[in-house]
Each structure stands twice: as C-alpha cells, then as structure tokens.
Amino acid sequence: MARITLDHIAHSYKANPQKPTDYALREVHHVWNDGGAYALLGPSGCGKTTLLNIISGLLTPSKGRLLFGDKDVTRLPTEARNIAQVFQFPVIYDTMTVHDNLAFPLRNRGIPESEVERAVKETAEMIGLTAMLKKRAKGLTADEKQKISLGRGVVRSDVNAILFDEPLTVIDPHMKWMLRSQLKHLHKRVGHTMIYVTHDQTEALSFADKVVVMYEGEVVQIGTPADLFEKPKHTFVGYFIGSPGMNVLPAKVAGDKASVGEHEIALRAPYAELSGKTELGIRPEFVKLVHGNDGVPVKVSAVEDIGRYRIVRTRLGAHEVNAVLPEGTPVPAEPRAVFDTSRLNVYLDSHLVEARQ
Amino acid sequence: MNKTWNNKAWFMVLPVFLLVAISAIIPLMTVVNYSVQDTFGNNEFFWNGTDWFVDTLTSERFHAALVRNLSFSLIILAIEIPLGIGISLTIPKKGWGVSVCLVLMALPLLIPWNVVGTIWQVFGRVDIGLLGHTLAALGLDYNYVQDPIDAWATVVAMDVWHWTSLVALLCYAGLSAIPDAYYQAAKIDGASRWAVFRYIQLPKMKRVLTIAVLLRFMDSFMIYTEPFVVTGGGPGNSTTFLSIDLVKMAIGQFDLGPAAAMSIIYFLIILLLSWIFYTVMTNSEGAN
Numbered sequence: 001m002a003r004i005t006l007d008h009i010a011h012s013y014k015a016n017p018q019k020p021t022d023y024a025l026r027e028v029h030h031v032w033n034d035g036g037a038y039a040l041l042g043p044s045g046c047g048k049t050t051l052l053n054i055i056s057g058l059l060t061p062s063k064g065r066l067l068f069g070d071k072d073v074t075r076l077p078t079e080a081r082n083i084a085q086v087f088q089f090p091v092i093y094d095t096m097t098v099h100d101n102l103a104f105p106l107r108n109r110g111i112p113e114s115e116v117e118r119a120v121k122e123t124a125e126m127i128g129l130t131a132m133l134k135k136r137a138k139g140l141t142a143d144e145k146q147k148i149s150l151g152r153g154v155v156r157s158d159v160n161a162i163l164f165d166e167p168l169t170v171i172d173p174h175m176k177w178m179l180r181s182q183l184k185h186l187h188k189r190v191g192h193t194m195i196y197v198t199h200d201q202t203e204a205l206s207f208a209d210k211v212v213v214m215y216e217g218e219v220v221q222i223g224t225p226a227d228l229f230e231k232p233k234h235t236f237v238g239y240f241i242g243s244p245g246m247n248v249l250p251a252k253v254a255g256d257k258a259s260v261g262e263h264e265i266a267l268r269a270p271y272a273e274l275s276g277k278t279e280l281g282i283r284p285e286f287v288k289l290v291h292g293n294d295g296v297p298v299k300v301s302a303v304e305d306i307g308r309y310r311i312v313r314t315r316l317g318a319h320e321v322n323a324v325l326p327e328g329t330p331v332p333a334e335p336r337a338v339f340d341t342s343r344l345n346v347y348l349d350s351h352l353v354e355a356r357q
Numbered sequence: 358m359n360k361t362w363n364n365k366a367w368f369m370v371l372p373v374f375l376l377v378a379i380s381a382i383i384p385l386m387t388v389v390n391y392s393v394q395d396t397f398g399n400n401e402f403f404w405n406g407t408d409w410f411v412d413t414l415t416s417e418r419f420h421a422a423l424v425r426n427l428s429f430s431l432i433i434l435a436i437e438i439p440l441g442i443g444i445s446l447t448i449p450k451k452g453w454g455v456s457v458c459l460v461l462m463a464l465p466l467l468i469p470w471n472v473v474g475t476i477w478q479v480f481g482r483v484d485i486g487l488l489g490h491t492l493a494a495l496g497l498d499y500n501y502v503q504d505p506i507d508a509w510a511t512v513v514a515m516d517v518w519h520w521t522s523l524v525a526l527l528c529y530a531g532l533s534a535i536p537d538a539y540y541q542a543a544k545i546d547g548a549s550r551w552a553v554f555r556y557i558q559l560p561k562m563k564r565v566l567t568i569a570v571l572l573r574f575m576d577s578f579m580i581y582t583e584p585f586v587v588t589g590g591g592p593g594n595s596t597t598f599l600s601i602d603l604v605k606m607a608i609g610q611f612d613l614g615p616a617a618a619m620s621i622i623y624f625l626i627i628l629l630l631s632w633i634f635y636t637v638m639t640n641s642e643g644a645n
C-alpha cells in the first residue's frame with residue numbers, strides 16, 4: 001500500500017509537443033492518499049486511460065515523476081511496481097481452476113505453499129468464490145471471472161494499488177449493482193489504494209471517496225461526490241455529473257447582479273470585474289418554479305416524469321433551464337424560475353470564480 | 358410451437374448435391390465397384406466378394422507401407438508442430454517486419470508440389486546439389502539414392518521445409534488474437550516467460566493447433582508427389598508410402614481390384630485417425 005504522488009505529470013503521444021492541445025494528458029500535480037478510493041471520471045478521449053496507463057507502467061509520461069510512497073517509479077516496468085489491475089474484459093487463466101488462478105500471483109513470487117493456501121482461502125471468502133474454488137475458471141460467468149481478476153490483486157497483501165479499467169463494461173446491469181457494493185465493502189476491509197476508471201458517473205460516485213473528473217486531457221476537479229455536486233469547479237463537471245446536469249447560462253456579471261438577456265438575477269455577493277466568457281451555473285435541483293412576481297419568466301417546453309420527481313424543461317429567452325420538481329408539485333400556469341442564490345455559481349471561461357468577500 | 362416445413366427447400370440443395378455426386382460420390386462408387394470384382398482384361402468383370410479386402414489387410418507389403426506412413430506422419434508432426442509454434446512466437450507483432458516474415462514464410466506454400474520435389478532432388482544430389490555436395494565435402498557419407506536413412510532424412514527435411522510455415526502461420530493467427538490485457542495481467546501477476554507460454558499462449562492457440570495437427574496429419578498421410586519425385590519410393594521400398602504403392606499397383610501392375618480395395622482401406626484409415634485426433638483434441642477442451 002502506498003501514497004501515490006503525481007508530480008507534475010503530463011503526457012503527449014507526439015514526439016515533440018508544442019501547444020497544450022498536443023497533450024493527451026495535461027499537467028497533473030496531485031497526491032493521492034494511501035488507502036483512498038479514487039475514480040477517474042470523464043468521457044471517452046479525456047485522458048483517463050492515459051493517466052491509468054502511466055500509473056500501471058504501460059506508458060512513461062513525457063513530463064514529471066510518479067511516486068509510490070517515497071519511491072520514484074516513473075521508469076519502472078509494470079512488474080516492478082507491485083500493482084494489480086482489473087481490466088475491461090475479464091482476464092483469467094483458462095486452463096487453471098479458480099483456486100490456481102488466485103494462487104498464481106503468489107506462486108510466481110515463490111511464496112511458500114502453506115501461506116498461498118491461507119491467502120487464497122481468505123481471498124475467496126472475501127469475494128464470495130469459496131464454493132467454486134475447485135471449478136475450472138473457464139466455464140464461469142463474466143462477473144465471476146471479473147471477481148477472479150480482482151481476487152488475483154487482493155490476494156497479494158502488499159500491492160501498492162489496485163487499478164480498475166472500466167471493469168463493469170461486460171457485466172449484466174443487475175450484477176453491476178452487486179459488484180459495486182461488494183467492491184466498496186472490500187475496499188473498507190482490505191484498505192488498498194484503489195483507482196477506478198469509468199465514464200459512468202453512478203459507478204464513480206458510488207465507489208469513490210474522491211472523484212477525479214477529467215475533460216480534454218485536463219483534470220478539471222478532484223473532490224468528494226458532494227463537492228462535485230455542490231461546487232463544480234468547471235462547467236463540464238456541472239453538466240457531466242447530475243441528471244440532468246447543471247444549467248449553464250451565458251450572463252453578464254456586474255457587482256452582485258448578473259443579467260441573462262434582459263433579465264436580472266441577484267448574486268449572493270459582489271464579484272470583481274470579469275473579462276472573458278462569463279456564465280451562471282445552477283443545478284436543476286435548486287431551481288424553483290413559482291407563480292407570482294419573483295424570479296424570471298420562463299416557458300415550459302417539456303415535462304419528464306422520472307418517478308420520484310419530474311424534470312421540467314423550460315426556456316429562458318434563448319437558453320434552456322431545467323428544473324427538478326418534487327412529486328406532487330404542480331407546474332404553475334405562468335411559471336417563473338427562482339434560483340437559489342446560495343447555490344448560484346459564476347464561471348469565467350468555464351472555470352468557477354469565487355465572489356469577493 | 359408449430360414449425361412450418363417447406364419441402365421445396367430441398368430443391369435449393371439439389372445443385373450442390375449434383376456437383377458433389379459427380380465430383381466425389383460417383384467416382385468413389387466406381388472404386389467400390391472395382392474393389393469387389395476381378396478382371397482379366399477385355400472389360401470382363403467377375404464377382405470376387407471381399408477377397409481383395411482380406412488380401413490387402415493381410416498383405417505384408419501393405420503393412421510395411423502403412424508403418425512407413427504412420428512413422429512419417431509422427432516424425433513430421435513431432436518436428437513441425439513444436440517448430441511452427443517456436444517460429445510463430447518469434448514473428449514480430451507489429452511493424453514492417455510482420456509483412457516481410459509472413460511473405461517469406463508463405464513462399465514454400467506457394468510452390469507446386471512436384472517443383473518442391475524437383476528442388477530437393479537437385480539440392481540433395483552429391484554431384485551437383487548444394488546440400489549433397491556440401492555434406493560430401495564435409496566428409497559425411499550422404500547419398501539419398503542409395504542409403505534408406507539418407508532418403509528418409511531428405512524426405513522429412515523436404516516436408517519440414519515445405520509445411521512448417523503453415524503451422525507457424527496458423528499459430529501466429531492464434532497468437533495475434535490474444536488481447537494485450539492478458540500479457541499485461543501476466544506481468545502484473547509476475548509470470549515468467551514460460552508461464553506466459555504455458556498458461557496464456559498455448560491454451561489460446563489450442564483451436565488453431567487442432568486445425569494445424571489435423572491438416573498436417575491428413576496431408577502427410579496422403580503424401581505422394583514429393584517423395585515420388587525425389588526417391589521414386591526407393592532405395593528399395595524404403596520410401597514407398599501407401600500412395601506410391603497404390604499407384605504402382607493400379608497403374609503399374611494394373612491390379613484394379615486390389616488397388617481399389619486398398620484405396621478404400623487407405624481412405625477409411627485417414628478418416629478414422631482424423632476423427633480420433635479431432636475428438637481427442639476437442640474433448641479435452643470440452644472437459645474444461
């Protein structure tokens with residue numbers, strides 16, 4: 001187990017990167033705690049797999065250093081890094097039994113057989129494979145195979161980190177749910193540092209203590225699921241996380257007032273003068289639709305019933321504003337949208353700006 | 358569930374059936390016809406029952422040729438399969454080297470069989486052949502025309518040269534189908550090079566290896582052209598394989614009856630052995 005330090009790491013697949021856009025992974029500088037559960041979340045091509053490959057040793061970063069604990073592992077090959085990885089598609093040794101699959105990494109390291117036996121038993125019990133230890137690994141279902149891959153990592157008590165590369169891709173939906181919660185339990189129990197790559201926000205938010213949101217090769221925010229929800233540091237985080245995502249409205253900001261088109265919206269505090277593209281961000285959960293004179297007038301374009309709540313899609317001038325309505329609340333005939341001022345964020349060139357205190 | 362049966366569909370397979378009948382079944386039936394009759398020329402045939410079959414099965418000449426065939430197939434399988442696997446493991450995975458390797462290896466496969474025979478016939482000659490002359494110059498007593506062991510060595514070497522690349526290409530196809538994640542997982546698990554071969558590459562190659570073994574077995578068991586061109590079945594009868602013997606009997610001696618009986622037995626042996634190979638190799642997989 002180890003703390004992972006990403007010391008000014010950047011990577012480009014080009015031999016001679018010039019512009020920032022040449023980088024598949026722009027400079028990251030962060031320390032990940034020992035025993036933490038981290039999720040790398042982002043759409044395809046955002047650089048999350050590049051970052052994972054740098055950690056696993058498949059890629060050597062163009063810039064920066066990678067440290068496990070105090071040890072520089074930037075140039076070490078995968079086998080010298082003492083990590084484990086669960087891949088997108090289950091990797092098992094077909095000809096071996098489940099037991100031998102789990103024992104394989106230990107036997108390769110010349111660990112005495114009595115110790116191997118104990119570790120395999122304990123691991124199998126933890127991941128719920130005790131009953132099938134004697135079976136051939138080949139005939140198992142995808143989720144059981146994926147558990148074996150995971151087991152081969154957990155069985156080694158000294159791994160620095162366990163990496164997951166979209167491990168639930170080939171798993172049936174109802175098993176996904178189970179595996180996710182088992183994984184969470186397992187993390188609490190074994191306490192390994194775990195890094196989980198996914199493009200699925202539900203997976204990321206339910207698994208991780210800290211979610212690393214990536215967008216176009218850049219880490220745009222690292223935070224707890226609550227941070228990401230309440231204070232998205234980037235408009236991308238706002239609309240990538242949450243369903244529906246955050247409303248982003250182009251606005252002019254002057255002091256403690258913002259104007260969207262001809263409508264004026266109050267802010268919680270005055271802002272310094274902002275030059276660049278300014279936008280307001282508000283989660284649909286913090287938009288209320290009321291009748292009367294408060295807020296700004298909107299036109300309802302669609303209502304989607306999701307069950308426990310309804311999503312009301314409205315338009316404020318040319319911009320779309322979504323609101324989440326609790327069950328049983330009617331949509332007013334001439335609705336006006338009221339934004340919760342304390343939840344209203346201001347973005348400059350897509351990045352969050354804080355108000356002047 | 359009631360299935361609708363439309364018997365008119367059988368008409369669709371009629372053309373294929375006719376084609377197979379003309380190309381395979383009818384000629385085979387002539388052979389069956391010959392095998393149960395005797396003739397003294399004049400196009401007169403007499404019913405002979407199963408005598409030719411009994412004669413063939415008890416004939417020492419047939420036994421000797423059969424043993425030669427089995428030994429030949431076993432020897433070339435024992436050489437070509439491991440060698441082919443070994444070569445396939447050394448072919449690069451990407452880059453310009455791939456196409457160079459594949460083209461070079463496909464070359465022997467593109468040469469007509471009698472040309473392969475001629476190449477080796479000349480190659481092995483002591484007076485003008487590069488191989489024969491070199492061996493003689495090195496002081497080795499090599500002469501495939503007179504020495505049965507030398508003749509066998511030449512025929513085996515020729516077959517290995519001709520066909521190992523087929524095994525290698527098949528194995529290479531099997532190897533290329535293994536996702537990179539397996540190799541990475543093996544690295545992470547600290548597997549040695551041997552363990553990677555034993556637990557990842559070999560199991561994943563099993564399917565193509567089954568095909569390679571079957572193809573090489575059937576082909577080597579039916580071998581005719583190359584040894585016929587190189588040794589003509591000699592010296593003595595030392596390289597007279599079943600096929601060579603069969604041709605001698607049918608066209609040389611014009612013993613149509615015995616030759617027909619022999620070819621049917623020959624065919625059944627190949628069918629039986631191929632079936633055994635196939636079941637053994639696929640059953641061990643099913644047991645997993």
